[in-house]
Amino acid sequence: MRLFRIKGGVHPAERKDATREKAVEDAPLAARLVLPLQQHIGAPAKPLVKPGDRVLKGQPIAAPAGPVSAAIHASTSGTVESVGPQPVPHPSGLPAPAIVLIPDGRDAWCEPMLSLGPYAAPEAIAERVAEAGIVGLGGATFPSAVKLNLRARHRLDTLVMNGAECEPFLTCDDRLMREHTSELIQGVALMARALGVSRAVIAIERNKPEATAAMTGAAAAYREIAIAPVPTRYPMGSEKHLVQALTGRETPAKALTADIGVVVHNIATAFAVYEAVILGRPLVSRILTVSGGAIARPTNLRVPLGTPIRHLIDVCGGLTETPQELLSGGPMMGQPLRSTEIPTVKGMNGVLALLPSDTRRGPAHACLRCGTCVAACPCGLLPFEIAAHVRNGDFAAALEAGLMDCIGCGSCAFACPSRIPLVQSFHHAKGHVAAEARRKQRADEAKRLAQAKAEREARLAAERKAEMARKKAAADKARAEAGAE
Amino acid sequence: MIEKRPLIAGPFAHAGLSTPMVMAWVMIALTPATVFGLGLFGWPAIFLFVVTVGTAVAAEVACLRLAGKPLATLGDGSAVLSGWILALSLPPWAPWWIGAAGAAIAMVVGKHVFGGLGQNLFNPAMVARVALLISFPLEMTRYVAPRPIHSAVAPDVREALAVTFGIGGRADLDAVSSASLLGHAKTELARGVPLSDALAGGFDPWQLFLGNAVGSLGETSALLLLLGGALLLALRVISWHVPAALLLGVAVPAAACHALDPERFLPPLTHALAASTVFGALFIATDLVTSPVTRAGQLIYGAGCGVLIFVIRTWGGYPEGMAFAVLLMNAATPLIDRWVRPRVYGRDRKGRPLPVREAGR
Numbered sequence: 001m002r003l004f005r006i007k008g009g010v011h012p013a014e015r016k017d018a019t020r021e022k023a024v025e026d027a028p029l030a031a032r033l034v035l036p037l038q039q040h041i042g043a044p045a046k047p048l049v050k051p052g053d054r055v056l057k058g059q060p061i062a063a064p065a066g067p068v069s070a071a072i073h074a075s076t077s078g079t080v081e082s083v084g085p086q087p088v089p090h091p092s093g094l095p096a097p098a099i100v101l102i103p104d105g106r107d108a109w110c111e112p113m114l115s116l117g118p119y120a121a122p123e124a125i126a127e128r129v130a131e132a133g134i135v136g137l138g139g140a141t142f143p144s145a146v147k148l149n150l151r152a153r154h155r156l157d158t159l160v161m162n163g164a165e166c167e168p169f170l171t172c173d174d175r176l177m178r179e180h181t182s183e184l185i186q187g188v189a190l191m192a193r194a195l196g197v198s199r200a201v202i203a204i205e206r207n208k209p210e211a212t213a214a215m216t217g218a219a220a221a222y223r224e225i226a227i228a229p230v231p232t233r234y235p236m237g238s239e240k241h242l243v244q245a246l247t248g249r250e251t252p253a254k255a256l257t258a259d260i261g262v263v264v265h266n267i268a269t270a271f272a273v274y275e276a277v278i279l280g281r282p283l284v285s286r287i288l289t290v291s292g293g294a295i296a297r298p299t300n301l302r303v304p305l306g307t308p309i310r311h312l313i314d315v316c317g318g319l320t321e322t323p324q325e326l327l328s329g330g331p332m333m334g335q336p337l338r339s340t341e342i343p344t345v346k347g348m349n350g351v352l353a354l355l356p357s358d359t360r361r362g363p364a365h366a367c368l369r370c371g372t373c374v375a376a377c378p379c380g381l382l383p384f385e386i387a388a389h390v391r392n393g394d395f396a397a398a399l400e401a402g403l404m405d406c407i408g409c410g411s412c413a414f415a416c417p418s419r420i421p422l423v424q425s426f427h428h429a430k431g432h433v434a435a436e437a438r439r440k441q442r443a444d445e446a447k448r449l450a451q452a453k454a455e456r457e458a459r460l461a462a463e464r465k466a467e468m469a470r471k472k473a474a475a476d477k478a479r480a481e482a483g484a485e
Numbered sequence: 486m487i488e489k490r491p492l493i494a495g496p497f498a499h500a501g502l503s504t505p506m507v508m509a510w511v512m513i514a515l516t517p518a519t520v521f522g523l524g525l526f527g528w529p530a531i532f533l534f535v536v537t538v539g540t541a542v543a544a545e546v547a548c549l550r551l552a553g554k555p556l557a558t559l560g561d562g563s564a565v566l567s568g569w570i571l572a573l574s575l576p577p578w579a580p581w582w583i584g585a586a587g588a589a590i591a592m593v594v595g596k597h598v599f600g601g602l603g604q605n606l607f608n609p610a611m612v613a614r615v616a617l618l619i620s621f622p623l624e625m626t627r628y629v630a631p632r633p634i635h636s637a638v639a640p641d642v643r644e645a646l647a648v649t650f651g652i653g654g655r656a657d658l659d660a661v662s663s664a665s666l667l668g669h670a671k672t673e674l675a676r677g678v679p680l681s682d683a684l685a686g687g688f689d690p691w692q693l694f695l696g697n698a699v700g701s702l703g704e705t706s707a708l709l710l711l712l713g714g715a716l717l718l719a720l721r722v723i724s725w726h727v728p729a730a731l732l733l734g735v736a737v738p739a740a741a742c743h744a745l746d747p748e749r750f751l752p753p754l755t756h757a758l759a760a761s762t763v764f765g766a767l768f769i770a771t772d773l774v775t776s777p778v779t780r781a782g783q784l785i786y787g788a789g790c791g792v793l794i795f796v797i798r799t800w801g802g803y804p805e806g807m808a809f810a811v812l813l814m815n816a817a818t819p820l821i822d823r824w825v826r827p828r829v830y831g832r833d834r835k836g837r838p839l840p841v842r843e844a845g846r
């Protein structure tokens with residue numbers, strides 16, 4: 001298959017050897033599961049249960065609130081202990097509402113949903129995906145059903161399945177492709193059906209020859225599915241860049257890939273889709289990689305959602321030493337975890353306990369204007385320049401220089417010899433700009449309301465005046481008529 | 486295990502190269518040519534090198550103190566490197582105060598006046614070299630023929646003290662001075678002697694390549710400089726864009742002019758091997774701080790340096806133009822960086838979002 005060039009990018013040490021040959025194991029049940037109401041982009045789900053309720057595995061315990069939201073299901077059978085704030089994986093480190101479930105140990109399933117079979121109607125597939133609470137499992141966590149319904153508003157021709165897995169350390173997608181090949185391909189076919197596209201391309205980085213071979217074999221029976229080995233280069237898995245590499249189409253700024261006819265889903269999502277549509281099972285567990293220099297026995301685990309990180313680390317033999325950094329996701333774009341009590345959520349594709357030799361953190365030096373970050377940026381930005389604007393507090397100049405075109409991939413900071421915290425500065429600036437926009441929106445809204453109120457009052461006053469004038473005229477007329485009699 | 490600490494963002498991985506390591510690798514790459522040069526020109530060169538690097542470090546410390554900046558900045562190694570590069574570009578038997586004044590100029594005027602490392606517009610070592618060349622033309626153009634340190638003609642330590650520090654009487658340098666290839670060619674051409682006669686005395690390109698030639702302290706051996714440059718390229722400390730563009734920038738006009746009139750214009754190979762071309766291409770023009778940040782900008786900058794070197798050598802008042810060329814292109818760098826920008830993903834060159842075309846075209 002013909003590939004197109006994308007610019008920039010870096011080659012981080014892969015570090016995948018620790019787990020790439022580790023078959024996925026089932027993690028044993030933890031004593032207590034915490035299911036945050038928001039494990040997706042959009043509105044938090046609304047709880048359907050209260051403390052003391054008994055639930056079965058797969059039973060919905062929270063319903064989507066609005067069009068962009070996702071349902072949550074009990075990941076095992078047991079009793080609801082509480083519904084309230086718990087530590088969650090969020091950059092702010094603040095607790096958020098969650099349902100706490102005490103497993104009864106039976107792991108008893110509720111009645112499964114009906115299988116829709118491989119020839120289900122597109123609407124039915126999307127509806128089932130919504131019912132099953134499936135979100136983008138590569139870490140983006142956007143509700144998948146919303147993306148499967150994009151055909152309503154866009155002319156689509158291609159589904160791209162992202163099996164690049166370009167983050168170092170992570171091998172869970174690799175394992176999934178090797179161990180559940182046929183289920184994945186069926187899932188991809190279902191998703192292509194839901195989208196109404198005649199072409200599905202599964203992109204796999206060249207560092208996964210076994211997965212590529214297995215998937216190619218399984219896809220042979222499907223005319224619409226192609227496997228595309230792509231160069232091993234970070235950030236190959238970035239949605240817009242992957243689409244460009246595969247189709248040559250560049251997504252315009254501020255637009256979606258759907259605007260150029262392509263929808264991208266993570267390969268792990270296809271497995272969840274298969275389970276939901278064919279087996280009638282909602283999303284109650286996920287496969288993730290537990291790795292990093294401080295993990296005694298790195299491996300891949302299938303984990304019931306809500307399992308605390310601490311439990312996963314224990315399953316992997318514990319920590320050999322105190323990690324410098326505990327992460328959810330890969331080292332390039334992953335989020336630091338502030339506590340081992342934080343639960344496994346839908347978008348978590350890895351738990352990494354990194355040592356200083358993994359992070360290679362070092363003191364920052366003056367920016368040399370060396371241009372290394374410029375060469376590394378896949379978006380054609382001048383990262384050092386944006387960072388300098390942010391440092392000077394000149395957010396307008398940072399925006400002008402392309403702050404919002406930055407995808408936060410971290411290639412620049414990875415490559416910077418002076419170890420300038422570029423991404424941190426971009427996060428800070430984006431947060432500031434968003435807060436500023438919200439403030440402005442609120443101010444505009446208040447102004448609009450005040451204006452509307454003033455207008456309404458003026459109108460009422462005018463109406464009253466007109467009414468009075470009319471009454472007066474009527475009275476005058478009556479009087480005049482009376483006088484005439 | 487709950488921690489409270491400021492927000493920290495990724496990436497939690499790094500390519501591994503650090504700024505002090507960049508400086509260290511450049512020094513390592515310079516070492517063969519440096520050792521060769523010190524050996525070739527003996528004790529006076531060694532004294533000059535020590536004085537120049539020492540003064541650079543002392544001036545850096547003084548500037549950091551004055552600016553109230555932490556002395557830890559010294560650890561980035563940039564001061565040592567600037568002094569080192571300056572020393573390599575000086576006539577090997579120059580008096581100590583040339584090195585000392587140059588290093589002070591490099592650090593104070595070339596670097597800290599602009600606000601320190603990363604802020605400077607001009608290459609500090611080249612600022613110093615040009616300032617010295619203009620202020621002390623005699624000392625800066627008095628070269629000596631190689632006198633390898635172990636050979637019979639080499640000055641001993643006592644004579645060297647006289648050469649560099651004037652201790653124990655002044656050495657009569659005019660007696661031992663010798664013209665560099667480019668200087669010789671220039672004077673002869675000015676006298677109306679055609680090049681075939683001027684160079685008849687046997688300037689061997691092979692000797693130029695090996696470095697057994699009259700020239701600045703560390704600029705003579707193209708071979709050893711190329712080895713060091715290859716190391717830096719392999720480690721990706723520098724990219725090929727500036728050196729390649731610079732060498733082509735010198736060689737292409739040189740070849741064209743030489744083809745037109747071989748009696749008036751030196752052949753391109755001589756331009757490429759003589760004086761500071763190789764040193765400049767690999768170690769001066771590649772200075773990260775003062776060259777453009779984009780690859781395309783670096784090509785323009787390198788080519789500009791190369792063409793200017795050729796022009797100054799050929800028609801300018803000085804036999805050697807590398808320092809002037811680099812400073813001129815340094816001055817053009819902000820302009821280059823302003824005009825040569827990468828296209829932002831999803832936008833056209835003017836920064837407008839690309840048009841949204843529906844699929845199926």
Ligand code: SF4
Pocket residue numbers: 366367368369370371372373374383384415416417418419420
């Ligand atoms: S890579 Fe780092 S030091 Fe180099 S220009 Fe970018 S921010 Fe500055």
Ligand code: SF4
Pocket residue numbers: 376377378379380381383405406407408409410411412413422423
């Ligand atoms: S984080 Fe932003 S600026 Fe840095 S390389 Fe990625 S897209 Fe470019």
